[in-house]
Amino acid sequence: MDKTKGKDLHKTVRNRGMVLIAAGMAVMGFAVFFLLHIYQNKNEEIFRTLIEENLTSTHQGQASDIRGIIRETGGLLEKLADVYADTAEGGGSGAYLETIRELEYLYEVEYYPSEGLQEALKAAGFPEGGEISNRLEKGETVVSDIFLHGGKEPVYVFSILAPAERDGSFTGVFCAYLDADLLLWTSEKQKYDHADNMLLRRGGELVLDGSEYVEGLYNLYDDLEEMKIPEAKVALVRDAMQSDETRLVVLKSPRQGEFYMLTSPLGYNDWMLLSITHSNEVRGYATPIMRNTVLLVAALLIFLALLLGGGWWVYARQREKILHSQARYELLAEFSDTVLFIYDCAAKTLVFTPNITSRYHIPKSDVIRPFDGNALLTLLHPQDVEILQDMLKNTDQFGENQAKSVTLRFLNREGEYRWMRCQGQLLQDKHGKPLSVVGKLSDVHEMKAKEQALIESSSLDALTGALNRRAVQERIEEQLTHVRSGFLFMLDVDDFKKINDSRGHTAGDAFLVSLVEGIRKEFRQEDITGRIGGDEFVVFMPDTGDAAVACQKAESLLARLPALGEGMSVSIGIAAFPADGGTYQALYEKADAAMYQAKRLGKHRYSLFTEASAGS
DSSP: OHHHHHHHHHHHHHHHHHHHHHHHHHHHHHHHHHHHHHHHHHHHHHHHHHHHHHHHHHHHHHHHHHHHHHHHHHHHHHHHHHHHHHSGGGTTHHHHHHHHTTOTTEEEEEEEESTTHHHHHHHHTOTTHHHHHHHHHTTOOEEOOOEEEOSSSOEEEEEEEEEEEETTEEEEEEEEEEEGGGGGOOOGGGOOTTOEEEEEETTSBEEEETTEEOTTTOBHHHHHHHTTOOHHHHHHHHHHHHOSSOEEEEEEETTTEEEEEEEEEOSSTTEEEEEEEEGGGGHHHHHHHHHHHHHHHHHHHHHHHTGGGOHHHHHHHHHHHHHHHHHHHHHHHHTSSOEEEEEETTTTEEEEOGGGGGTBSOOTTOOBOTTSTTTTTTTBOGGGHHHHHHHHHOGGGSOTTOOEEEEEEEEBTTSOEEEEEEEEEEEEOTTSOEEEEEEEEEEOHHHHHHHHHHHHHHHBOTTTOSBOHHHHHHHHHHHHTTOSOEEEEEEEETTHHHHHHHHOHHHHHHHHHHHHHHHHHHSOTTSEEEEOSSSEEEEEEESOOOHHHHHHHHHHHHHHGGGGOTTOOEEEEEEEETTSOSSHHHHHHHHHHHHHHHHHTTSSSEEEOOHHHHHO
């Protein structure tokens, strides 16, 4: 009886133990599955964030490129109109017109005189020639809607038109035709394969779908209605289409699943850029991540089943978990071309995501200490090291919830420096103490090169190669902020109109070109030369305080002139900085007064500014 009771008690204890073990396993299993559920949701959130970031980066870059092409073309046409206005009989504008025709993205560039303008626009295919003519006559630069251009091979284009004036009167129009495809153009650096881009009007009318012109055939809201999108979501889309900011809307269709819509106003003709990506199209990238998650779940279940087998299995499975976690986040990093970084403010260490190693000289596991000697010199241009150090060190320059951006040159594996935009945001603890700077690197090399080329092309006078009026003023004003002394020379060709009338404009233009060449030979390389009018030039000689040196330069230049052409002469006025003025405008007025004094004294001579020359 006692033995039977003992067996029963042992059985009861064993059963209770089994129940407790089973209950413990069940609790642990539930906890594991609960944590995995949270973990999977977090991965899904990261995945969606990556989709949004890639789509946003591509979309905003494309919108910026489109606006940039329109601004660049409009600016070139306006500069061409300025050259046309400042040059007698339009001289030089034809050469400039041929130059900008070489731009790859231009379909055609033409000049239309004001007489018969509406007929010319109508013949070219403009649907609203009368309205455009009225705006041009008011001095506006106009961006047209898309239309079928009636050339040798009719093609859909849009046009940018800049009015040309002479002596305050409207004389004609410089007109650039651009392929309509440019409005949906995407550079290789900004290309996101899973995005569909469209051009719409704010009312939802589709204008361009890919490379196809479809205005009036489709409407965005009709498509949303067919996809059974809830009215509340459609209202969000309508708000986004009416907004002056970039807006992202996430929608779900019963048939097409989840997709992302990003809208931005282009600022012209009620145009909106729309980018759409379906999450289903990029699910292929998620497959390795989900596969690793399934493997992790299987490993954890095996770990629970063998929990009583010993500490070795615990160690082995935990190690496997860590390896899968690392692989998952490496795949997430490789999903994007963007390089991420984190700077630890306390440890003063900088770490990049592994995908930086495919382009730049840095080992995968390398931890950079940016304030230790030459740690950054193998990665950055020497002139940019202090810029990055200042960004990481002076954390007080970060605004609240605002990113700071700097542009740096990184050394790639081919030994070339490429411009990268470095954007970072400061993370702080609850007391406001800096913890880390987290950010990303984006390649902007082509954009920087394009900006520099545009600046250089728009700063030069088309005939002589000297700086134009705006550029020379900006350069001299910049010089005045950090030089202690200098002289501004005002040069005016004597009786230039008679030269043009008697010898022809070709001879006059040749003399102006020779004059600029003579100026460059007489003055130093660092001196600034510019053409401010038809036959007027300025030269600024910085870091020179001796008036005798300035006079010697003027005498040498006057002595050189007879070799440039018989009867050619120049009157020169000289103003001293800062004695005669502390600003460009003040020096310009004083040098101009001195120049007229030289003309009154017989021409072909120079004159230093004095109060007497100002008053005479």
